[in-house]
Amino acid sequence: MSIRATAPVFRATCARRVAQPLQPLRNPALRRRFATGAGPEVPPPSPPRKSNSPYALVAVGAAALGAAYLFFGTSGSAKDTAKELGSAARGAAASVEGKVGLRRGKDEYQKVYDRIADSLEVEGYDDGSLAPVLIRLAWHASGTYDKNDKTGGSNYATMRFKPEAEHGANNGLNVARDHMEKIKKEFPWISYGDLWTLGGVAAVQESGGPTIPWRPGRIDGFEHNVTPDGRLPDASKAEDHLRFIFNRMGWVEIRLPAFNDQEIVALSGAHAMGRCHPDRSGFEGPWTFSPVTFSNEYFNLLINEPWVWRKWKGPAQYEDKKTRSLMMLPTDMALVKDKSFRKYAEKYAKSEDEFFKDFSAAFSKLLELGVPESQWAGEPWAMGSQ
């Protein structure tokens, strides 16, 4: 049954967003929002530094990469060592590339952004947009970061490889990866990590969300860089688990703190978008009545509507008492049950501006987890609709 068909009674009692029909993406109003620079202030990119022999420096990195393969054998630990060196060489080449100004400019990445934005609407798929599943891909590609051993994160795009692609938490993300593969064919020069994270940025912005500061610099890793299963949150758990998972992220090297309570709540607000699929996570249904619109509606509903356990054969989840057509995960409900989390959920329910500001900062930070500082060429950009 469609959401719109089940919603009318509930919609009348809910805040403005709920009453809206599913909104088309890239509509003029949203485009204007970006064109006028609404959203957080984003500093302009730093000009790339010049060097007399940039190509020679990149050649050094590339040569190291080749040498790593040629020098070491093709089996056992020698192969692993070669791959380690390969990753290091790619990282070194990326650092050099960024530092000497060889990286493509913002205009080139903007073309990729536009292509992604134009591809979001897909009639017949879920609620008509790939934006939610692209946001989930960007988050799952980044949220594996472990500050303790500095593995995981968006740098190597390791979800391309079988073990990680098949982790239970990533069920269904093949839809997003396959879609991005088509874009990659048109722009083969972009790394997967940059492509997937830019996809998340475009998906949020084109759905009416805030501007997300973003910059390129991620490199493609190897299969041996895949992360162990269990780094992403388990939706059946509660507040302690959420803190454990999100505190494991964070970045000691550049003094980014692990995600705090406020950031955990802000990030969870992405559940305004999309839905749960029984064949992916086992859970079922959307969180809001406008699952292709990025808004603070998730918090409005979480705070203001009564939620009860759903009686069904699937995993334990909540449903809204009035229409029984919306859902909340146990981890979503932890945001209202835990006192510290609740403070922020209430704040975001009251003010969409506050939510957008905090989501933008936290999501931008999430997307950079695992990328060594040396690989960035400058400050993040504000990509936008053309």
Ligand code: HEM
């Ligand atoms: C706080 C811990 C979180 C848990 C336990 C969690 C869990 C889940 C689950 C179980 C699904 C349903 C997957 C499916 O069946 O298709 C889902 C979907 C989704 N999640 Fe989360 N999530 C969390 C945090 C986040 C964060 C931080 C973001 C982004 C910033 C996010 C964005 C999304 C989106 C957009 C969807 C919808 C995907 C679609 O419609 O295909 N989630 N999440």
